[in-house]
Amino acid sequence: MSATDESAGDGAAEFDPETGAVLRTEGLTKRFGDFTAVDSVDLAVADGEFRSVIGPNGAGKTTLFNCITGALAPTEGGVYFRGEEVTRMAPHERVRRGMGRSFQISTVFGGLSVRENVRLSAQSVAEGAGEISLPRKLFSPTDRFESVERRTDEVLAEIGLENRADEYARTLAHGDRRRLELGLVLATDPDLVLLDEPTAGMGSEETRRTIALVEEVLADRTMLLIEHDIDLVMNVSDTVTVLNRGQVLATDTPERIADDESVQRAYLGGVRE
Numbered sequence: 603m604s605a606t607d608e609s610a611g612d613g614a615a616e617f618d619p620e621t622g623a624v625l626r627t628e629g630l631t632k633r634f635g636d637f638t639a640v641d642s643v644d645l646a647v648a649d650g651e652f653r654s655v656i657g658p659n660g661a662g663k664t665t666l667f668n669c670i671t672g673a674l675a676p677t678e679g680g681v682y683f684r685g686e687e688v689t690r691m692a693p694h695e696r697v698r699r700g701m702g703r704s705f706q707i708s709t710v711f712g713g714l715s716v717r718e719n720v721r722l723s724a725q726s727v728a729e730g731a732g733e734i735s736l737p738r739k740l741f742s743p744t745d746r747f748e749s750v751e752r753r754t755d756e757v758l759a760e761i762g763l764e765n766r767a768d769e770y771a772r773t774l775a776h777g778d779r780r781r782l783e784l785g786l787v788l789a790t791d792p793d794l795v796l797l798d799e800p801t802a803g804m805g806s807e808e809t810r811r812t813i814a815l816v817e818e819v820l821a822d823r824t825m826l827l828i829e830h831d832i833d834l835v836m837n838v839s840d841t842v843t844v845l846n847r848g849q850v851l852a853t854d855t856p857e858r859i860a861d862d863e864s865v866q867r868a869y870l871g872g873v874r875e
């Protein structure tokens with residue numbers, strides 16, 4: 603968790619004053635017509651916690667994720683980030699407040715260098731980005747430039763791509779491209795990292811390496827990881843929440859979740875598609 607909060611006038615509490623959670627959902631519900639995909643979900647993710655949300659196909663994981671990031675508007679209920687309600691806030695506003703979500707591969711610009719990609723992401727949340735209001739003008743372009751450059755260098759070191767910084771992103775090997783994608787999340791200096799099935803479509807060896815990378819690069823962050831494969835999240839999570847048919851079936855340590863009979867039943871019987 604970064605202690606260097608450079609955003610001026612940010613009076614938001616670090617945590618939810620009621621629960622101490624960084625991220626909280628309350629009665630979060632999403633209906634598509636008559637069908638309830640996410641059904642009264644209450645989550646509370648603590649500072650520094652690595653939380654995984656798992657569940658069988660169609661359990662509502664991606665819909666929940668999209669309601670948290672703002673890609674979808676929930677039908678009912680609320681999303682609270684550091685104590686502030688963000689339920690109706692635009693996705694980019696959530697990112698600026700410190701909710702860093704994973705980017706799709708397509709957001710890596712192959713024709714730009716690795717450094718330029720990271721810099722663009724850092725710039726997107728830098729002081730004054732996207733705003734032309736009077737107080738913001740007090741921040742000189744030079745200050746802003748230097749803080750973006752500093753953040754870019756830090757991130758390149760964190761993801762271990764300093765030596766590739768000047769190469770075109772399109773020339774990166776697949777594993778390094780994954781590093782760069784995580785770097786784009788880190789460049790926004792998030793208080794919370796949201797990842798939706800980062801290993802989707804990968805073979806088993808690549809999946810294992812990607813999870814190891816997430817653990818290496820993001821272990822000290824507050825994380826919410828959506829994942830279908832229960833085995834993958836066992837070693838990296840502090841807490842696992844199981845979704846089934848839109849509802850929270852259980853929230854517990856990975857070991858207890860693995861032993862939970864209702865979870866095993868849900869995985870055997872929960873496939874609807």
Ligand SMILES: Nc1ncnc2c1ncn2[C@@H]1O[C@H](COP(=O)(O)OP(=O)(O)OP(=O)(O)O)[C@@H](O)[C@H]1O
Nearest residue numbers: 634637639657658659660661662663664665666830
């Ligand atoms: N836009 C939509 N309109 C109608 N139904 C939808 C829509 N999006 C999702 N659903 C339905 O909501 C349910 C939950 O879908 P969701 O993608 O959130 O599940 P999931 O747990 O992420 O599944 P998977 O592991 O297969 O990705 C599914 O039955 C799906 O068909």
